[in-house]
Amino acid sequence: xxxxxxxxxxxxxxxxxxxxxxxxxxxxxxxxxxxxxxxxxxxxxxxxxxxxxxxxxxxxxxxxxxxxxxxxxxxxxxxxxxxxxxxxxxxxxxxxxxxxxxxxxxxxxxxxxxxxxxxxxxxxxxxxxxxxxxxxxxxxxxxxxxxxxxxxxxxxxxxxxxxxxxxxxxxxxxxxxxxxxxxxxxxxxxxx
Amino acid sequence: xxxxxxxxxxxxxxxxxxxxxxxxxxxxxxxxxxxxxxxxxxxxxxxxxxxxxxxxxxxxxxxxxxxxxxxxxxxxxxxxxxxxxxxxxxxxxxxxxxxxxxxxxxxxxxxxxxxxxxxxxxxxxxxxxxxxxxxxxxxxxxxxxxxxxxxxxxxxxxxxxxxxxxxxxxxxxxxxxxxxxxx
Numbered sequence: 600x601x602x603x604x605x606x607x608x609x610x611x612x613x614x615x616x617x618x619x620x621x622x623x624x625x626x627x628x629x630x631x632x633x634x635x636x637x638x639x640x641x642x643x644x645x646x647x648x649x650x651x652x653x654x655x656x657x658x659x660x661x662x663x664x665x666x667x668x669x670x671x672x673x674x675x676x677x678x679x680x681x682x683x684x685x686x687x688x689x690x691x692x693x694x695x696x697x698x699x700x701x702x703x704x705x706x707x708x709x710x711x712x713x714x715x716x717x718x719x720x721x722x723x724x725x726x727x728x729x730x731x732x733x734x735x736x737x738x739x740x741x742x743x744x745x746x747x748x749x750x751x752x753x754x755x756x757x758x759x760x761x762x763x764x765x766x767x768x769x770x771x772x773x774x775x776x777x778x779x780x781x782x783x784x785x786x787x788x789x790x791x
Numbered sequence: 792x793x794x795x796x797x798x799x800x801x802x803x804x805x806x807x808x809x810x811x812x813x814x815x816x817x818x819x820x821x822x823x824x825x826x827x828x829x830x831x832x833x834x835x836x837x838x839x840x841x842x843x844x845x846x847x848x849x850x851x852x853x854x855x856x857x858x859x860x861x862x863x864x865x866x867x868x869x870x871x872x873x874x875x876x877x878x879x880x881x882x883x884x885x886x887x888x889x890x891x892x893x894x895x896x897x898x899x900x901x902x903x904x905x906x907x908x909x910x911x912x913x914x915x916x917x918x919x920x921x922x923x924x925x926x927x928x929x930x931x932x933x934x935x936x937x938x939x940x941x942x943x944x945x946x947x948x949x950x951x952x953x954x955x956x957x958x959x960x961x962x963x964x965x966x967x968x969x970x971x972x973x974x
Binding site: 731732733740745746747748749750756757758759760761762763764765766769 | 898
């Protein structure tokens with residue numbers, strides 16, 4: 600598999616910094632031990648292994664675990680058609696890592712969205728500010744400790760928010776219920 | 792309040808009185824009354840207003856597609872007087888809020904509403920504009936009626952173009968009943 604070979608070449612270059620490539624159903628994942636070196640690794644992947652496209656950059660909130668943030672980089676090479684996934688972890692006290700906009704310009708807005716929704720900062724980003732919410736919004740909405748309904752805020756002349764009425768909680772469906780009345784999304788109290 | 796006045800129908804181009812059929816719905820007997828229609832100021836002005844409600848389409852999301860469908864040839868909103876979708880609020884009568892209003896957009900919607908000259912009305916089209924729809928979340932305004940006064944709500948996700956036309960007809964009935972000269 601060309602994807603595993605390329606991942607092995609990447610591991611050979613960086614040694615202990617990267618984990619052994621894990622392959623699952625054709626997808627190859629590498630874990631990066633030190634988030635500070637992400638820009639170096641991505642630079643090498645782009646220049647020497649021709650992963651010229653960053654398909655996606657996203658973040659995971661491991662609420663309750665340390666390190667709290669996991670960042671996932673999806674790389675793709677248009678020349679060789681191989682995918683690669685890089686994962687790094689950042690602790691909550693740090694909440695910062697270098698940007699990869701120097702490698703792929705497309706990472707710009709992805710990193711702004713991660714900053715807006717999770718609060719992870721990117722050192723060296725040309726314009727790190729909120730992209731979905733407005734500047735001055737005080738919270739990071741996609742963290743697991745932020746309620747779905749939202750919290751009340753008020754920024755005069757810009758925007759206000761009020762908590763949305765959830766009427767008893769998120770409406771959940773029952774997968775595989777025998778008819779649509781059974782499957783209808785409604786408030787369900789978990790049995791535990 | 793309302794007073795009787797003589798409103799002259801444009802004269803000089805009508806066929807001879809004897810050839811005109813009388814119409815019992817209007818109570819207008821042309822043999823007797825000639826080319827003159829008598830009505831109230833309220834009724835006349837409101838009739839003019841309701842038959843030419845030009846929409847300001849605040850098309851924010853998927854409902855805007857159904858709004859476009861209502862404006863296209865199959866459902867044709869201009870049959871009901873909404874001849875042009877006026878994207879300038881200064882030239883519009885009714886603002887059709889079609890789509891999800893986020894908190895980020897709420898200020899802009901309010902500002903556009905403020906720029907419309909009186910008399911103005913608002914149709915909240917679809918579930919998101921009426922109540923926030925399926926988005927019970929931190930980013931979506933739960934109903935545009937928190938920021939602008941809404942006259943007609945249209946249910947649906949998205950409502951069919953016929954539902955929007957029904958809302959327009961209901962709005963026309965509401966406009967017909969409004970007192971023009973302030974009490």
